[in-house]
Amino acid sequence: YDSSDVYSSGIEATFVKEAANQGFEVVAEEAFTADSKTDFSTQLQKAQSEGADLVFLPIYYTEASIILNQANGMGYEPTFFGCDGMDGILDVENFDTSLAEGLMLLTPFVADADDEKTQAFVSKYKELYGDTPNQFGADAYDAIYAIKAAIEEAGVTPDMSASDIGTALTEAMTKISVDGLTGDGMTWEATGEVSKAPKAMVIKDGAYTAM
Incomplete structure (x- = not known):
C-alpha cells in the first residue's frame, strides 16, 4: 500500500x-x-x-x-x-x-451489470466516446446528479452569493439520498464521506x- x-x-x-x-x-x-x-x-x-x-x-x-x-x-x-x-x-x-x-x-461500478440504468449509460458512453466507461466515469456522472439534488434540496437561486451557496450545499448534502450508477440510496456525512455498497x-x- x-x-x-x-x-x-x-x-x-x-x-x-x-x-x-x-x-x-x-x-x-x-x-x-x-x-x-x-x-x-x-x-x-x-x-x-x-x-x-x-x-x-x-x-x-x-x-x-x-x-x-x-x-x-x-x-x-x-x-x-x-x-x-x-x-x-x-x-x-x-x-x-x-x-x-x-x-x-x-x-x-461494473460496466457489464445487467440493470437497465447501467446498460443505458454504457451504451450512450460507447456511442459518444467509442470506449467502455470505468468507475471513474460513472463516479463523475453520479457526482453531477448528486450536486443537482443538493441544489434542489438547498433551494439555491441565482441571486445567492458564492459563500451562501457553498454553505447551503454543504448542509444539503447530508440530507439527500441519490440512486445512481454507483449505488442506490447513496447518502453523505458532514465530512463528505459517502455511504454505498x-x-x-x-x-x-x-x-x-x-x-
Whole structure:
C-alpha cells in the first residue's frame, strides 16, 4: 500500500482490522511511498517468502500494473485483490493484460451489470466516446446528479452569493439520498464521506466481469 496516500493507507488499515475479525492471517504489511513506486521487488519478495497466497493492493492501477509485471518476472503467482483504484488497469499503455487475469476488485461500478440504468449509460458512453466507461466515469456522472439534488434540496437561486451557496450545499448534502450508477440510496456525512455498497468483479478473458 502507499503509506504516503490517505486513500491507500486508510483502506489498508481497515482491511487488516477486518481480516483479523474474519480470522484471516496477514503475514506481511508492505508499504511504499509516492517517490518509490517503480520498484516493488522488496515488497514482493517479502510476501512470497512469507507464503502469502493472496495479495491485497489498495492502490491505483498504474502502480498495480507494475507490481503484476514484476511478480510475473519473479515467478510469483498469488491471487491479487484490489479496490476501485484498480479499475482501469486493462487500459494501461504497454501493459500485458494477461497478467491481470483473475484479478479481483471491489468497485462501485461494473460496466457489464445487467440493470437497465447501467446498460443505458454504457451504451450512450460507447456511442459518444467509442470506449467502455470505468468507475471513474460513472463516479463523475453520479457526482453531477448528486450536486443537482443538493441544489434542489438547498433551494439555491441565482441571486445567492458564492459563500451562501457553498454553505447551503454543504448542509444539503447530508440530507439527500441519490440512486445512481454507483449505488442506490447513496447518502453523505458532514465530512463528505459517502455511504454505498461496493460491487465485486473479476478480470476474466481480458474483460471486467461481475462476480
